[in-house]
Amino acid sequence: MAQADNIKCPVCLDVFENPVRIPCKHVFCQNCIDMQINVVEPKCPMCRAVFNRHSVRPAGDICIKISNLEGTCTSCSKKMALSLMKRHSLECNKVDKKYPQFKPIAPTTQSPKEDLPNRSTFQCPYCGLANLACESFVQHCLTKHKDSNAKVVCPICASMPWGDPNRVSANFLNHLDLRHRFEYDMFVDYSRPEDEMMQAAITASLQDH
Known part of the structure; x- marks a missing residue:
């Protein structure tokens, strides 16, 4: 997987899925950059350059690159094109999808409050x-x-x-x-x-x- 290190999204740190390029030439997954453009002045997560949301374009060269490279799922050992790796990790039944359970650092009699909005x-x-x-x-x-x-x-x-x-x-x-x-x-x-x-x-x- 070493050759895939330069085709990982800098936001999700996973292999690109539907890679797109913004005017400053940085490349991201479509879903990752979508989270950045719902503001008045979208900025590149890498260099903070302001860009127009309508200037996002598919990164065809990256698509070809990840389609021609092969990787192996670390959970089930199945081999596949890197372009399929991210989707596979969501569907692989051998991937541990459990979140770490919260454990208090000391005993407490208070119950943690749930669904509190972030006001901080x-x-x-x-x-x-x-x-x-x-x-x-x-x-x-x-x-x-x-x-x-x-x-x-x-x-x-x-x-x-x-x-x-x-x-x-x-x-x-x-x-x-x-x-x-x-x-x-x-x-x-x-x-x-x-x-x-x-x-x-x-x-x-x-x-x-």
Whole structure:
């Protein structure tokens, strides 16, 4: 499989499946790059160059290359073209598809809560940069995208119990600057209504300053 090292997707780290090329010449699986283009300003996961979602093209040379190379499934030892390897790994009944079970590092009497929304980190709706804490998220948007006038959904508001994931901000940057200059977790009780919590947060933040 050593000769396949240069035909692995840099996102999923597996052999390319339906490889496509973007203008900066980097190649990815179709499904992997699709996760990057549902933002206003898609960026290459490798070099961060902005690209137009309509400029993604099939990487025919890579398709031919992986079709002409052969690999062996490490689980069942079946040989096949590398172009079929990723699909085979999903269907092979000898591949261990079990996820590691969570084990607490110490005994606890508390039951872990399930299906809690992520209110700690957010993804930029412009470029797709993920895992930004609230303060970093606001700073990133206001500096890196200060000239953008695109209408997008605020991921902070959408994560709230009262949030609407389909509500688009007419002026997103102004919304961030006015409404998200503080950390919600410091002042908000998520079980109380939005207006009540907003007033409490404003009052508390003013007292802190």
